[in-house]
Structure formats: C-alpha cells, structure tokens
Amino acid sequence: MKNQRVKQWLRLGSSVLLGMSFAMGADEGALMPPEAGDFGATVIQAQSLKTTPQLPPTAQDRIHFSWALDPAKQLNLDYESYQAQSKAYRLVVSSSDFEKGIALPLESSRPLIKISPQAVDGKVNVNHAIQPQDLILVDRNGTLYHGTEGVDMPAAAEDLQRAHKKRFAPATTMFKLAHEVGHQSVHLFAQNVDQSRERTYVIQVFEKHAGAALRLQTERDTYFAGETLRINTGWVSDMGKIATESMQGHLISPDGRRFPLTFSADGSSAAAQLPKTLSQHKALWRVDVQAAGLHGDTLIRRDAHVGVAISEAGARFGGHVAFDQTETQVIADLAVETAVTGRFEARAVLFATDAAGEMVPVSVAHVADLLPKGEHRLDLQFELPADVDAGAPYELRDLRLVHQDRGSLLHRQRVGLRFDPGAE
C-alpha cells in the first residue's frame, strides 16, 4: 500500500554499545551447515586481491540498516540461475561480403534483422551504415527484392538514433523481412557500401515467430575463481526434434579474455575451468554459446548468452553467532574471517514464528564495515515491527556475505541459523 510509509531504522556508530550488551547476556550458536544450493567458501585467500581498496569517505564507517517486511509476502530462496531462451543468432561479416551476398538461414518468416558496423576506438562512422534502401534480397526461389521492396518497417540509422540514442551504436539499422520473402534462407546484398577499406559488421537475425529456441543456463549464477563452471544447454522446440549439428561457446571475462567451453558429446552440457585470479573489472562474465541444428532439411542457427559472476574468496563467515533480543530488536552478531582488507557486508532476512506457528519474514538487516585482514564481527540489528504478531523462535534466512568494494558475493545460505533468544 502506497499509503503506508515504511519505517526505517538507521543505526550509525552503535557497534560499541552493542558489543557491551552482548558481553552482558547474549546467547551463542553456530551457523547451520550449508545445504544444496547454498554458496560459500571453505578456504579464504588473497589471490589477486592484495591491494587495499581506495574507498571514498562515505564508505569508511560501519553502517547498519534495517526495515520491516510484509509477513504475508512469500519469498523465494531457491537461488536458481537465469535460463536464457534465444531465437536469435548473429554473423560477423566484412564489408566485401555485402557484394558477394550473405546467406541467412531462416527457420521462419518475418525475422527482424539488425546490422551494426564495428566501432573503432569506441566510435562509429554513420556513413558506414547499411541503410535499408541499399538492400537487395534474394529469396530461396531466386526472386530479387530491391531496396525496401522485401522489407517491412525499415529503420534507417537516423531513426534508431533518434529513438534509442545512447542505447544502439550509431550507424545501426534494422528492418523486418516482408512475409512474401519467405523462409528457410535468404541472401542479403547491399549497394553503396564503402569498400575503400575492409570493415567488420555484425548482422543479428531475430526469428520472433520461430518454433525453435536455444536454451542456456549455468548451474549457478555465481562461482569462485578456480572452480569449474558448468552449463546446461539444448533446444526448446514446438515443432519436434532438432538434430544438433554443432555447439560451441566461450566464457568471456569483462576484460575480453576467452575461455573455451568443453561440450559433452550430445551438446547438452559444457564446462570451463575458471582462472584462479580475476581482473579488476566489476562486471559479470559472459557465457556465449552458438548452435546449429537441423529440422528436416531446414538449418537452424541460434546463439545465446547469460551473465555469470565470478568471485574471489576474500572472506567467509567464521561460524560463531551470538544472538540477543530486546523489545525492539533481534541482534545476530556473526564472526567473519577476512583474508584481505576490504569493505564487507552481512545481510539477512529475519523470519519469525507467527500465531499459527508458521515462519514468516518480518525484517531485513544489513551491516557493512571496512575490515582489515583478520577475524571480526558483523552485527545484524533487525528492528522488530510493532504491528506484527510474530516472535521467537527465529530464523536467519537468505544470509549473505558480500565483498562490497569488489561487488562480489562470498556467501549465500538459504537458512543460516535457527535460534530462540532466552530459551533454556
């Protein structure tokens, strides 16, 4: 409800007082062992994280924050990675290929086609656009379509720039093949292409109305450096079996390094060995798979990609937890071991037992601090909403440890702790 302003609680610089209260009467326990689907490091190490982070003054201090949750709202803690399904593929061609003709296999009619010239030093010359009016299309029966004859909804480079400035590269053009051009294959030619120098283009074909898609999913959405990344892939088809002709792919780091994927014989799974040291780029890595299949005598091309995070195990929860409850707060004080200096954050969702005996989410808490290498405590201070009829016993769910200045997830646990402060 928009009319309910959510209460927020900020606790800045209260860790000393909290530590004193713990010394006087907190209960103790240990984090539960990880279950299937949980993520965390057994060994921590510095690896390439040896430098001390340069953090702004606004990220130097311990910060606590907590807010209430709606107990009626179910949370999903399955930690499933994203599954991509693609009906698109891309070709990398050269400017001279537009004179020779470029074969585009098509499973369906009316695909969208997008053509982008390669940027050089981050810049694209708009004169290198392949404009729709310069196209020549030849369908599988040999019929020629000049200019926009075989095209619906042509978008010249200027149209796309006006509509999508900052999103599409300059000189990108897009069009949809007319229904009469048909399917199975089309040859694409273009006139007036500057051939003074060989240039590279990417042609993307999106078969929106196709019956076959390529599926791609990593086993997890986050890995540690040095682990083996595993993916599942295959065809999703509403027109029967697709016979795989080829399947290949790479894992690509944010700075452009490629690591080949090794596929199983049937192409349904693949793996890649992750490097032990990472780049400084705080971005996801890209798993990129290109596939070709046959449905009867129709060639189907697809490629798919997903993002995946690679972390370095710079810290972990030590396992010990002290917990306590006041009238307004539940506090869980977690042991943390760090192998490097960094800003680390613990966060979790507090579940409480309602009147019916069900566990319901009542509060979120975060705490972060700049910690040197060594052993530390991070105290989650959950504010208890006054209007919720739920209490002990509690559970810490969706317990996470995050290396904030690296943007890395280090620990994720569906249920971290069950506890009942003050219980005998």
Add this chain to the structure above:
Amino acid sequence: MSRILGFCFLLTTPALLFANTGVAFVHGTGKQTDARNDYWTREMVDSVRQGLPNSSNYTVINCDFEQFMWDSAAAGCLADQLLSFINNRGITDLVVITHSNGGNVMRWILSNPTFDSRYPQIISKIRWVNALAASSLGTPLADAATNGNVFEIAVGWLLGYASDAVKQQQVSWMAHYNANNLYGTNGRPGLPVGFYNVVGSDVESSPFDGDSYCGGYTLNLGLEVTQEWLDNCSDGFLNCSSQAGAGQVWFYDTQLSNEPLSHNQSRRKCFGLDVVLRNDL
C-alpha cells in the same frame, strides 16, 4: 482506491502535515548535463512541480548513467545531488520520479543502504518512488545492442560501443542483479520505500495520428521497429513485464487515457501523465 486512502492517511499524519515536500527527477540511460531541457523537457518539469506546496522544491538530476548503477558517477552522483537537495532545501518528504534505467540506479541506493553513508540519509527522507517505464527486468534490446557489438578478435573479445549501462540492462544481467544486488522483484524482499510503476504498453507512430507527435514524432518512429523485438505489450524499448518487474504497478498507460505511452513519451508531458504526477506530490 488505495491511493485515495493513502492521501487521506497523509492528511491525517501530523508529521507529514508539516513536511517540507520536494520532488526529484531522475533520468535514464545517458550522461546528462541539462536533463531538464534535454531529457524531461521544461514543460513536463514545470507542470509536475506545480503540485508542490513550494514549487521551488524540485531538482533535476544530471549524472552519468552510462556507467554501472553502483558507479560513483551513477549512484554516487545521484546520492550526492539528492542529499545536497535535501540538505539545502530542508526537504523532509521526498518524492522521486525516475525514468527507465534511472529506476535501477535508484533501486541500487534503496537496496544497498550500507554501501555509502549518504544512502540511509536519503532513504529516510523518501516518501516513495514513482518509476516511469523502469527497466527493472532489463530488455532484450539491451542484449541486441550488446550482441551487435560483440566482435571476436585475435586476442580476445571486443565489446565495441555498448556502454556499461546498456550491458547492465541485458535480461540475464538484470536477473542476476535482481537476485543478488537489488530488492523488490517477485520473490525477493521488498524495498524500504514504495516503488510504484507506470507502465507503457504500446507505440503509435502514424503520421495521421496527432497523438503520435507527442514527445516528438521522429522519436517514436524508431520505436515501432524495435517494438518488434519485444512482447506485444511493450513501449518500444521495454516489455511491460520489465516495467512492472519491481515494486508494484501504479497504473498502465491505458488506465490513464486511451493513448499508450511509448518509451519516449513516458518522460514527457503527454496524455495527462504530468497531471497525475503533479497530483501525487
């Protein structure tokens, strides 16, 4: 109905009766230096701020949202400008209006309050966020834009033109960030303040339809073809599912008027949107 009740609630809440209300306009992808004129248009901003008790209590954010949402030039810059506005004008009750990827940058601040000591101070002042056409689940067009710049080269892989903000809005990337770094999507914990979505559902760009000219006819023209890359319910850049993907839906464009709001119209004074936003302050 809930909004009417909400209004009554606010009227009866003493703290808010004496609140100093302000509004902040947070732009989408791009590096802005004059977002008031270039992104929102002056007539949109001036119309909305008339709903304030003090119409001078507004700010138009100008940051570099070509970076990842957490970057100091993105969320850091946004936090800086919001906190300066709050402190300089004594704002105690802030309504934030975001467009497109601006919703993600705002959600970064709301979801990561311990990342920066400015974030909690800002969150404590926000009444709610009105997210116009937020790219909460990303967009297949960001995948297309990125794929269109993926070139295999001898030593590696080149991502040519695509900015970090465009890469960030790829569908699988936003799925990752929503699962790990951002709150408010289905199955995830809620945000500390309300996040209310306005969803644009279609693009109309007929030269014979005067409504197609609102926000600029030529801006809508290119959205027609890119809408083909999307679901039937989309605004030319984002599927409706993405726009409704975090927080809760306030309204769909067709609930406001008979006209759909394209992605370029949902930041402009089109079809009464400015009046609804004005009346929400």
